[in-house]
């Protein structure tokens with residue numbers, strides 16, 4: 312998969328994050344793409360605030376939107392922020408092959424653990440993703456701490 316394709320997939324996740332922010336939610340977005348790196352299977356955003364559901368993370372929202380699938384081999388989960396343990400568990404549980412991470416400056420999730428278990432990890436270190444989270448955390452530290460369980 313090319314870096315260009317990965318950056319293009321990240322755009323979808325960023326759109327989701329921005330939509331979440333506009334709804335008063337936590338600006339984390341994600342999308343699940345097919346093995347060709349271009350077919351969008353599902354997209355979603357963190358919906359803790361919107362749904363009152365702390366288990367509705369961006370990755371789980373994208374995963375649920377994709378519906379049922381026999382195999383996740385070759386699929387890519389793209390997310391604006393390094394995946395938490397819960398979402399890293401989802402990636403391993405269902406055998407998602409790749410995870411593209413927008414940034415891991417704000418939050419160091421489970422991507423190292425995923426890499427240790429054969430998941431291909433690409434960290435784009437995207438400045439827009441980092442700025443989005445940093446601005447959000449500065450504005451709503453209470454909500455951010457609630458989300459990461461502090």
Ligand SMILES: [Zn+2]
Pocket residue numbers: 368369370394395396397398399
């Ligand atoms: Zn998560």
